[in-house]
Amino acid sequence: MRYTIPDYYFKFKCTADQCEDTCCAGWQIGIDEASEQRYRKEKGLFRRTLRKNINFHDSVFRQQPDGSCAFLREDGLCEMVLQMGEEALCRTCHYYPRHIEEFENEREITLSVSCPEVAKILMSRREPVHFLHKEDEKEETYPDYDPIFFDQLQEAREVMIQILQNRSLPASVRAVLILGLAHDMQLRFDGGSFFTCQQLYSRYQSRKAASYASEWLKSKENKARQTAYQEGHPHTTHQEGYLRHPEKDSAVAIFSYLYNLEHLRADWETVLRETESLLFKEASENDRDSYRRISKEFGAYIMTEYPDWEIQKEQLLVYFISTYFCGAVYDGHIYSKVRMAVLCVWYIEELLKARWLRNEKFLDTEEVCEIVYRFSREIEHSDQNLEAAEKIPIPFP
Ligand code: SF4
Numbered sequence: 001m002r003y004t005i006p007d008y009y010f011k012f013k014c015t016a017d018q019c020e021d022t023c024c025a026g027w028q029i030g031i032d033e034a035s036e037q038r039y040r041k042e043k044g045l046f047r048r049t050l051r052k053n054i055n056f057h058d059s060v061f062r063q064q065p066d067g068s069c070a071f072l073r074e075d076g077l078c079e080m081v082l083q084m085g086e087e088a089l090c091r092t093c094h095y096y097p098r099h100i101e102e103f104e105n106e107r108e109i110t111l112s113v114s115c116p117e118v119a120k121i122l123m124s125r126r127e128p129v130h131f132l133h134k135e136d137e138k139e140e141t142y143p144d145y146d147p148i149f150f151d152q153l154q155e156a157r158e159v160m161i162q163i164l165q166n167r168s169l170p171a172s173v174r175a176v177l178i179l180g181l182a183h184d185m186q187l188r189f190d191g192g193s194f195f196t197c198q199q200l201y202s203r204y205q206s207r208k209a210a211s212y213a214s215e216w217l218k219s220k221e222n223k224a225r226q227t228a229y230q231e232g233h234p235h236t237t238h239q240e241g242y243l244r245h246p247e248k249d250s251a252v253a254i255f256s257y258l259y260n261l262e263h264l265r266a267d268w269e270t271v272l273r274e275t276e277s278l279l280f281k282e283a284s285e286n287d288r289d290s291y292r293r294i295s296k297e298f299g300a301y302i303m304t305e306y307p308d309w310e311i312q313k314e315q316l317l318v319y320f321i322s323t324y325f326c327g328a329v330y331d332g333h334i335y336s337k338v339r340m341a342v343l344c345v346w347y348i349e350e351l352l353k354a355r356w357l358r359n360e361k362f363l364d365t366e367e368v369c370e371i372v373y374r375f376s377r378e379i380e381h382s383d384q385n386l387e388a389a390e391k392i393p394i395p396f397p
Pocket of ligand 1: 097118
């Protein structure tokens with residue numbers, strides 16, 4: 001068995017009762033079978049509390065009215081750990097924020113950025129992330145598993161990470177390159193010629209591909225600008241021009257998908273409404289071109305005042321690609337895995353843009369960490385949301 005971890009793995013330390021937003025709230029924690037048996041068999045004084053706080057029928061911990069785990073005390077400590085010791089924790093609580101992707105003879109362990117401490121580690125890191133491997137003698141066989149396909153995916157992922165960590169290019173160009181690579185890989189997979197993908201790797205790492213991706217992005221921007229101008233022509237009514245602003249329309253439409261996902265925290269909708277209002281509504285009432293102007297101004301602010309976001313974007317893209325890309329071995333959805341990674345970072349950037357506006361055009365790493373962990377909690381801790389996110393289109397005009 002081969003185990004893979006990111007090189008910042010051992011930097012994590014749970015801050016427990018000092019945590020700014022405990023992981024023991026906001027989602028329903030499922031209990032694994034072994035832990036459930038242990039809780040059922042508990043004989044001591046704590047038995048009564050266990051019976052009260054656990055829904056044995058659905059194998060979940062009950063929640064308090066505010067959504068926190070029934071075992072979470074006001075001082076931020078866990079009653080179960082205090083009474084039964086850490087070894088009594090169920091699998092989910094024991095491993096969190098570790099996230100394990102399981103493949104035949106492979107375990108890829110990451111730290112979820114839904115934990116504020118992990119978000120801080122990743123967002124404060126400047127050097128590119130590397131991955132460490134370890135092997136032991138264990139072996140397993142999965143039925144209907146294609147190890148050759150998995151090896152190919154791993155190889156492609158390495159290439160994508162190399163592209164993403166090429167800091168001579170803007171992060172947006174790197175994102176377009178991995179999207180293009182994944183798109184072409186998907187075509188080959190669907191057409192039964194996946195084995196020819198190696199030809200693509202050097203192509204997508206070439207200067208020619210980078211300048212093509214850069215030109216492609218510029219042409220999309222110009223097209224949106226031109227269409228916006230035409231839409232705003234005097235022959236078009238103000239209302240039509242406002243409604244048919246392509247760049248904004250695309251952003252509004254893609255952003256709206258977030259409302260249809262499962263919401264894990266009660267206040268998440270408020271965050272979405274506030275973002276929508278700041279980016280797409282408030283300023284638009286007097287300024288038809290406001291979304292473009294806000295985005296442009298935000299881009300200029302990032303370049304001069306907060307260049308770290310360019311590195312943070314890279315770390316997030318690498319995080320999403322390293323965590324989810326190889327899952328394509330189970331469903332063949334190569335392109336959607338990459339599209340989801342790019343989309344998640346786009347969503348985070350939109351949320352940040354709104355936060356920057358709310359803060360009178362100021363942003364720092366603390367704000368970025370908060371947005372990152374809150375977004376991750378909503379998307380990454382719901383299989384339903386992850387599945388839905390793979391189907392959301394990319395917001396290009
Ligand atoms: S969110 Fe992270 S730091 Fe906070 S209590 Fe949970 S594991 Fe610890």
